[in-house]
Amino acid sequence: MSVVIIADNNDGALKANLPLFLSQDYPGGFEVIVVVASDGDDTAGVIESYSKVPNFYATYVPKSSRYMSRRKLAVTLGVKAAKHEWVLLTDAACRPVTDKWIGNMSSCRHRGVDMVYGYGNYAEGTGQFKMFSRFHREYLLIREAQSGMGYGMAGCNLMFRKSMFMAGNGFQGNLKYLRGEYDFLVNKYASTGNIAVCLEPEAFIVEETPTAKGWHDRNVFYFETRRHLERSVRHRALFNSDMLSLHACFVAALCALGYSILFHNWLILLFSAIALFVPLIVRTLFARRAMDAFGLAVPWFKVVPFELRLVWHGLKYAVAYRMSDKYEFISHKS
Missing domain, CATH: 1.10.287 (Helix Hairpins)
Incomplete structure (x- = not known):
């Protein structure tokens, strides 16, 4: 398993959560790849402290990259760098609830499945309406994925085949849209019967409480994203x-x-x-x-x-x- 983590100016979250990813209990073997989309803080310092960890690798989106979403480019670089067929994608602002996260997500890789949808919500202390709103959207999207045709994704807990992503030319067709990387992945690559949903509590992830600006941007950007999703x-x-x-x-x-x-x-x-x-x-x-x-x-x-x-x-x-x-x-x- 290749775990790809997108870091985007959140060195504090990366420092707190990276040990939880590296200490996963997964006998099958795994690597952790951190891709830095934006580094305006001390992300480089956090990464340097793990430079000698054998199953850890980090790379950066080139500062010269323009005319495309840096977060989508970060996902693409992470997938290309992955040594294994299965990629488990998440964000530096997230953390697994247990050390069995990889194992439980991996257990949903049944025959014919190319993508596994995992659940996630905000951390304790987040306002109840924000958590309910996130849950409500996740629940509707999970129901659609369970029906065999995924539409989008509210969280950051997604596993998929590298070969499927590469054969479909990654984010080709929507690279210019700054956000919505998880939505576009599910919408583009989830076809009838090839998506599974992992509902094991040990496979859940927790995302840090969004800032007021982060909450506003996430909601506003979604209105742009959904204009370009199929089955909307x-x-x-x-x-x-x-x-x-x-x-x-x-x-x-x-x-x-x-x-x-x-x-x-x-x-x-x-x-x-x-x-x-x-x-x-x-x-x-x-x-x-x-x-x-x-x-x-x-x-x-x-x-x-x-x-x-x-x-x-x-x-x-x-x-x-x-x-x-x-x-x-x-x-x-x-």
Whole structure:
């Protein structure tokens, strides 16, 4: 196994997390490759301290590289440098939850599988809505991957065949878009039946809490990324129909409740109360069951309010995207 880690001006995270990658318990043997996309801090110093570790290798994206995403170029350099057929890609801002991460991801390499989707969420201490929002998107994407056709990826925990990446010319066709490297990989290379999902808790990764700017950029950049993904209409239709039904149920039930109270129609009051609370209870129970499976600790009474908030959260960043300069999202500035 070749573990490729992208470092992007986050020397503190790399210093804290690199030992957890190098100390993995994987009898099959593995190497760790750090590719530095941007080095405006002490990343070079961190790398130098591991220069004598036998299964460690590091390389840098040339400063002269222009007109293409440095992060996508970093992934490409890492894959090309990999000595093994299977590449496990992640970010320096992430850490495996156990030393069995490689082993558990590797166990999902069944016959006919070229890509394995792994789960990840933010570290403890991150705001509950941010963690819920991340989980909600991951869950939808995992369901699509389980159906045999992946659409994209919210996290940084992806394993794939080097030969598949090279045969498909890597990120050819979307190198100019600065972000979305995981989304583009899954969207381009996940075909019917060749993607598996690893849901073993020991295969999870944890990502450091995003800064306010990082959170803003991730949400805004996604609106640019999804414009260039295949099967986008189908994916968005699933989310939009779910949110529409939730809001419609909520509004209709509240209107019926108001009418029944205003005109003292207690039969309508009873049925409108049932129509309001039963769907909310069912949604909460299903959500809690899913969150428990992934170890997400969000109080039950926040589930539906958070789901309602997702739409307005998305609209906020959609407006921010519409108002932004579109040259911010590509490497070709002129």
